[in-house]
Amino acid sequence: MARRRSDMVEETRARLTRAARKAFAQKGYAAASMDDLTAEAGLTRGALYHNFGDKKGLLQAVVDQIDAEMAERARLAGSQAGSDWDVLLAESEAYIEMALEPEVQRIVLLDGPAVLGDPSRWPTQDSCLRTTTRTVEALVAEGVVKPVDPEAAARLLNGAALNAALWIAASDDPRAVLPKAVAAFRSLASGLLASSDFGSDPATGEPS
Known part of the structure; x- marks a missing residue:
């Protein structure tokens, strides 16, 4: 069960990172809305906040x-x-x-x-x-x-x-x-x- 939960967390983070990377590259950080990139990932704002804290935290993950x-x-x-x-x-x-x-x-x-x-x-x-x-x-x-x-x-x-x-x-x-x-x-x-x-x-x- 713990392994499955860990895999789900990693998959959620990966989906958000992929969506953010695409949005930041195409639109730039300022123009990329959290609603658009979470929709692209098929997730909610809550998932973004839970995994990265905020939009800046997501940018940090993409930059890393x-x-x-x-x-x-x-x-x-x-x-x-x-x-x-x-x-x-x-x-x-x-x-x-x-x-x-x-x-x-x-x-x-x-x-x-x-x-x-x-x-x-x-x-x-x-x-x-x-x-x-x-x-x-x-x-x-x-x-x-x-x-x-x-x-x-x-x-x-x-x-x-x-x-x-x-x-x-x-x-x-x-x-x-x-x-x-x-x-x-x-x-x-x-x-x-x-x-x-x-x-x-x-x-x-x-x-x-």
Whole structure:
């Protein structure tokens, strides 16, 4: 019985999250009414309040879901790179490039910060920070990166990638901004390298 109840709760949350994700992507957070999205899910406002507290809580759940998907996609992009340094760049650039996607733009990079506050303080960003910190620690140990504080470097790298994505999402011409943002990110990141032999040309991404 307890298992069945748990499954029902998860199904209710999943239905509400799917409906909200669709509504927030198509209409934006402000224009998406709770009545419309609960009707889309075939549920009531009471179910929304019980599971998420309010509309803001539902947005948080949707943002967490998309953010987790973005992190996994970035990880997969990094898994196809070569060295640990190339992995770090590939993951960061993949995250930046996702800012071109309408759903990511509207929900995660525009409405998310406006409603939920500073993205760097979101729980999903803590996980990304820990991952980047571990990577920098390894790079410092290998002598690839200068002997900097790993957490400090990780915070600055993640912050640069996040702000690049925010810039792209808010711009009038995201596709024109993307290459500028990626080139600038590469240039900033290369300042951490102990030797230019480890780096790539910021403009092309090719080994220097």
